[in-house]
Amino acid sequence: MQVVVVGNADAQIEGLLKQPGRTVVWLGEAQAATRKPAPGDVVVIDVRGREHLPSFVAPLTSSATEVGFVLLCSKLDPGLMLEAMRVGVRECVAEPLDAQELEAAIARVTVKHRIDGAVFAFVGAKGGVGTTTTAVNVALELSQVAPKQTLLIDLHLSNGDAGLFLGEDPRFSVVDALDNAARLDQAFFGSLVVRSKGRLDLLASPDAAVAPPADSARIRTLLEFAASHYRYTVLDVPRSESAALEALDAVSRVVIVANQEVPTVRSAGRMAARLRQRYGKERVSLVITRYDPKAEIGQDDIEKTVGSRVRHLVPSDYRRAVEALNDGKPLSLDNHNSLAGAFRSIARDLAGVRSSDSPDKGTGRLFGFLGGRRN
């Protein structure tokens, strides 16, 4: 984080502001009129010894976006404070300057710089195909790329099991987030999520027996919030909840999860058609889980029926999948199995990392990025 101090260099202020991980930059008043602070900066304006706000302050505050301002003054003079408030300065710290007081003011005005994160939705063509398994493990893989900046949201408004897969039983849930969608901020959201394995944040489904009605507008608000605060957000989407399926506008990619059973493939076809129409062809993709190369229905049949290329195949390894579930230890945390390799390939594909960078390259044709192998 950067603190810009406008005023004459001053050893006392320098000492008060010095902190690990913080850069302190000094600007003269003349420079302040022309140099625009960056989003996320805090600007400390030293007006000690003055009774009125200098003329450079108003243009400075009005031109800045997502910047916090703190005024240093000789005393808390009501006239000066009013002038400051009028131009958008919310904090004034008076002499004698105190480190704690100054830090508290800086913390209050710090604007968390919003980011333009990516959201990936996983939705099963049928129940039990392995959607949650895939969503949780892909989220863990993404969290390796962006620890503390990856979020998994279980959008099931009751009895979702993403938390169980991670061995977590959080106190708050996605329903609390949706109930308070209008007042979501960083601090409140932080109290609803748990930091789970692999430094992945989880917003879980509640234990409640009955789900409240889902509301697309609130889900949309939640997803926008997630995208502006996390680099990657992964969603475990309930396939039978149309309000959730209608709210995926912020999503970069919707991944339909299917297997090689006829009813599932048919359902995947219907779902793909609907999602393509709603979100555009390029945003919808298909993953086959529990893939059996000897099964009667092959990859070609699935692609024809669904009208989409199969982007990834996840091999079948029931014993490992169930063990991981029972131990609450996700597959991705164990590097040496083919399932983990498949999830890593999906994560890399979603995150835009070339699959040839993958350490799994060439370890088998059952998993990994198969898009390039065909046509």
Ligand SMILES: Nc1ncnc2c1ncn2[C@@H]1O[C@H](COP(=O)(O)OP(=O)(O)O)[C@@H](O)[C@H]1O
């Ligand atoms: N690739 C896989 N191979 C074998 N079994 C799997 C695989 N993925 C998931 N499973 C198992 O299938 C069952 C359903 O998985 P789950 O992820 O809960 O599906 P869904 O979310 O689609 O209902 C679980 O017992 C899980 O361990």
Ligand SMILES: [Mg+2]
């Ligand atoms: Mg599930």
